Amino acid sequence: MDIKKRKKPHVTFRLNILFFVIFLLFSVLILRLGLVQIVYGEDFKREIERTEDITVNNPVPRGKMFDRNGKIIVDNTPLNAITYTKFQDSSQEEMLETAERLAQLIDKDISKIRERDKQDFWILKNPEKAKEKITEKEWDLYDQDELDDKEIYNLQLKRIDEKDLASLTTQDLETLAIFREFNSGYALTQQIVKNENVTPEEFAVVSENLEDLPGVDTTTDWERYYAFGNTLKTVLGNVTSSDEGLPKDKLEEYLAKDYNRNDRVGKSYIELQYEDVLHGQKGKVKNITDKAGKILSTEVVSEGQRGKDLVLTIDMNLQLEIEKIIEEELWKAKQNPKSALLDRAFVVLMDPHTGEVLTMAGKQIAKNSETNKTEMRDFALGNITTSYEVGSVVKGATILTGYNTGAIKPGSMHYDSPLLIKGTDTKSSWxxxxxxxxxxxxxxxxNVYMWKTVIEMANGNYSPNKSLPLDLSAFDTIRQSFSQFGLGVKTGIDLPNEGTGYIGPIKQSGLLLDLVIGQYDTYTVMQLAQYISTIANGGYRVQPHIVKEIREPVLESNELGPVFKEITPTILNRIDFKDEWIDRVQQGFRMVMQVGDGTGVSTFKGAEYDPAGKTGTAQAPYDGPERKKFKESPEVMNLSLISYAPFENPEVAMAVLVPWAYQGNSGPGTANVIGKRVLDTYFNLQKQEQSAETNQNAESTDTQQNNQ
Structure with a gap:
C-alpha cells in the first residue's frame, strides 16, 4: 500500500504537464486561425475572388498526306505570323490604340474592308463629329428614352457621307484592317492578323515591340503545300482559311468538339472526310485572370500534337504517268473534227481484291476565264461525281442476270440479225x-443477243414487224441485279459527295432494251471499277478506299510514324450468282481482248499481261458545257473500257471513260488507246520496281558477305 501511494502523485504530475502542452498548442492554433480570419481574411477573400482559371485551346498543324510508297503529297509550309489575343478587359479604345501602333510597323492589305467597316471606324475615330450628326431634338428624344443607343447609332451611320469617309488616310485604313482582325476573334482566342507575306523585317520589329503592343504576338503559322501541284487536287480537298473559320452549316458540330470559331478545317473531300484525324490534338494554355479579365499569369497545360498523317492508296508515279497519257490522248483526239465536243477523260485503277485505289485520274479541257486561253485541268473528282451512259461494258452484268433469271443458260444460242419492232427504227448490232x-x-x-435475253426475261414474244409488249417489272429485276456489282448505287468509297448516277424514271419496252446495253441509266467511273473488280475477283464487291493507313505524326519532316490504324478490305456483298456463271463471263471477257475478232483484240493483241475486259460505245445526247450553243442536244458517242489483268490471277482492275468522244457513226478509239497505254505503263512500272528491289537485295547481300 505504501508503494502505491508513493507512485500516484508522480503519475498525476506527468498528466498535468501533458494537458498543459495540449492547452498551449490549441491556444496557438486558435490564435493563428483568428489571425488568418480576422486580420488577413478580407485580403485572402479578395485574392480568391479576383482570379479565374480559363483554359484556351491553341491550334496545331494538320496531318500530312503520303502516297503508298511514302512520297509526300500534302505538307505544311511554315509561315511567319502576327497574331492578336483579345483580353477580357480590352476596351475598343485600347484595341484601337494597339492597332494604330501595329499599323506603323507592318503593311496590311485593305482590300477586304467594307463600307460599313469604314463607317464604324469613322465613328470610333471621330466621336465628337459623330455626335454632331444627331440633332438637338433627337438628343432630347434620347434623353426621354424615346430613342435608344442603337437607333442613335443607326442615324449616325446613315448621315456619314463620302466626304467623311474620304478623310480616312491610307494609314487609317491599314489601322482599320488590323482593328477589324482584332475584333473578329473571341476573348482569349488567338486571331491571325497577318500570315501572308510577312517580311523578316516586319516579324523582327513587331517582336521587338511586343511590350508596347498588348495582345499582339509573333508566331509560326502554316499553310497547305501540294508537292505535286494540281495533281489529284480536286480529290485531296481544301482547308478553310483563318478568315473563313468554321463552316456555318457545321458550326455547332465543331464547337461541340472544342473547336475555335476561327479554326481551319477541311471543307472538301479527303481533307473533310478525315478531319477528325488530320486536325490533331490542340495545345492547351491556362490563363489566370482577374475578374476584370486581365491576364495575371499563363501556364502551359499541354503542348498539343499535330494531326495524324494519312498514307493514301495512290501510287503517285503511276498517277503522274496516267495523267500524262490522258492529256496526250485528249489533245490528240481533240484535233479530229468530229471531236469538237470532247473535253474530258477518266481512268481508275484499283486492286480488285482489296479495293485500294491505285490511280484516280481525270482531266478536263476548259477555258480560263481570266486569260481566255484553253487549258488542261485536274478533274479526278469527276470519277465519283459525274456519270454517263457507258454502253456495252455492262453486258457482262446483263449475261449474268440472264443466267440468274433463267432467260438464258451458259451456251444458249440466239440468232443475231436486226430486230424489226413495229413503230420503232430497226435495231441491230454493229x-x-x-x-x-x-x-x-x-x-x-x-446488242441483239442482249435484247433477246431481256425479251425472255420480260416474258416478251418477238415477231418481226409486230409490237413488243414487255413485263416492265424487269426494270427492277435488272437494276437490282446490276446493283450487286455496284452499278447504280454508291460504291462506298471514303470520300464525301459520291454520286450514284441517273436512274431513268420512265419505264417503256424500248428503254428496257436500251438499259441492258448501257444506253439508259448512267454510271460513274468508280462504279465501273467496282463492277469489273467484282467480276475479276470471283464475285465479291469490295469497297474502294483511297486511304491505306493512318500514321502517328513524327517530328522528322518527311518520315512516317507508327501505324495508328490500317484500313482493311471491306466486302460489301457476294453477288448472287453461281461460280461457273462468273467463270463463264470471265472467259467471255478474255475473248474480247485476246481472241479472233474480239472488240478489244486490235488494241490489246500481244499484250504480255494477259488482259480480260469489255469495250463499250454508247450513243447519248450531249449534255456538256457547250449545250447552250445548240437548239437541240446533238447525239454523241461515249467510249468506255473495263479490264483486269492478268486473267488467271488479277492484280489490277481498270475503268476508262471518255464522254462525248465524237459525233457520227465512227471516230477515234480514245478509250481503248488510253486503256492500252495505262496497262502497259502499270506493268512496266511493276517490272522496274521489282528489278530495283532485286538489285537492292543483291547489293544488301553483297554488303553482308563483304562485312563477314
Whole structure:
C-alpha cells in the first residue's frame, strides 16, 4: 500500500504537464486561425475572388498526306505570323490604340474592308463629329428614352457621307484592317492578323515591340503545300482559311468538339472526310485572370500534337504517268473534227481484291476565264461525281442476270440479225453475226443477243414487224441485279459527295432494251471499277478506299510514324450468282481482248499481261458545257473500257471513260488507246520496281558477305 501511494502523485504530475502542452498548442492554433480570419481574411477573400482559371485551346498543324510508297503529297509550309489575343478587359479604345501602333510597323492589305467597316471606324475615330450628326431634338428624344443607343447609332451611320469617309488616310485604313482582325476573334482566342507575306523585317520589329503592343504576338503559322501541284487536287480537298473559320452549316458540330470559331478545317473531300484525324490534338494554355479579365499569369497545360498523317492508296508515279497519257490522248483526239465536243477523260485503277485505289485520274479541257486561253485541268473528282451512259461494258452484268433469271443458260444460242419492232427504227448490232452463244455475244459485243435475253426475261414474244409488249417489272429485276456489282448505287468509297448516277424514271419496252446495253441509266467511273473488280475477283464487291493507313505524326519532316490504324478490305456483298456463271463471263471477257475478232483484240493483241475486259460505245445526247450553243442536244458517242489483268490471277482492275468522244457513226478509239497505254505503263512500272528491289537485295547481300 505504501508503494502505491508513493507512485500516484508522480503519475498525476506527468498528466498535468501533458494537458498543459495540449492547452498551449490549441491556444496557438486558435490564435493563428483568428489571425488568418480576422486580420488577413478580407485580403485572402479578395485574392480568391479576383482570379479565374480559363483554359484556351491553341491550334496545331494538320496531318500530312503520303502516297503508298511514302512520297509526300500534302505538307505544311511554315509561315511567319502576327497574331492578336483579345483580353477580357480590352476596351475598343485600347484595341484601337494597339492597332494604330501595329499599323506603323507592318503593311496590311485593305482590300477586304467594307463600307460599313469604314463607317464604324469613322465613328470610333471621330466621336465628337459623330455626335454632331444627331440633332438637338433627337438628343432630347434620347434623353426621354424615346430613342435608344442603337437607333442613335443607326442615324449616325446613315448621315456619314463620302466626304467623311474620304478623310480616312491610307494609314487609317491599314489601322482599320488590323482593328477589324482584332475584333473578329473571341476573348482569349488567338486571331491571325497577318500570315501572308510577312517580311523578316516586319516579324523582327513587331517582336521587338511586343511590350508596347498588348495582345499582339509573333508566331509560326502554316499553310497547305501540294508537292505535286494540281495533281489529284480536286480529290485531296481544301482547308478553310483563318478568315473563313468554321463552316456555318457545321458550326455547332465543331464547337461541340472544342473547336475555335476561327479554326481551319477541311471543307472538301479527303481533307473533310478525315478531319477528325488530320486536325490533331490542340495545345492547351491556362490563363489566370482577374475578374476584370486581365491576364495575371499563363501556364502551359499541354503542348498539343499535330494531326495524324494519312498514307493514301495512290501510287503517285503511276498517277503522274496516267495523267500524262490522258492529256496526250485528249489533245490528240481533240484535233479530229468530229471531236469538237470532247473535253474530258477518266481512268481508275484499283486492286480488285482489296479495293485500294491505285490511280484516280481525270482531266478536263476548259477555258480560263481570266486569260481566255484553253487549258488542261485536274478533274479526278469527276470519277465519283459525274456519270454517263457507258454502253456495252455492262453486258457482262446483263449475261449474268440472264443466267440468274433463267432467260438464258451458259451456251444458249440466239440468232443475231436486226430486230424489226413495229413503230420503232430497226435495231441491230454493229454487224450481223448470225447464230451466236453467250461467249461469242460478249466477244463481239452483240446488242441483239442482249435484247433477246431481256425479251425472255420480260416474258416478251418477238415477231418481226409486230409490237413488243414487255413485263416492265424487269426494270427492277435488272437494276437490282446490276446493283450487286455496284452499278447504280454508291460504291462506298471514303470520300464525301459520291454520286450514284441517273436512274431513268420512265419505264417503256424500248428503254428496257436500251438499259441492258448501257444506253439508259448512267454510271460513274468508280462504279465501273467496282463492277469489273467484282467480276475479276470471283464475285465479291469490295469497297474502294483511297486511304491505306493512318500514321502517328513524327517530328522528322518527311518520315512516317507508327501505324495508328490500317484500313482493311471491306466486302460489301457476294453477288448472287453461281461460280461457273462468273467463270463463264470471265472467259467471255478474255475473248474480247485476246481472241479472233474480239472488240478489244486490235488494241490489246500481244499484250504480255494477259488482259480480260469489255469495250463499250454508247450513243447519248450531249449534255456538256457547250449545250447552250445548240437548239437541240446533238447525239454523241461515249467510249468506255473495263479490264483486269492478268486473267488467271488479277492484280489490277481498270475503268476508262471518255464522254462525248465524237459525233457520227465512227471516230477515234480514245478509250481503248488510253486503256492500252495505262496497262502497259502499270506493268512496266511493276517490272522496274521489282528489278530495283532485286538489285537492292543483291547489293544488301553483297554488303553482308563483304562485312563477314
Amino acid at each position: 454487224k450481223n453475226f448470225g447464230s451466236i452463244n453467250d461467249l461469242r455475244a460478249l466477244q463481239i459485243s452483240s
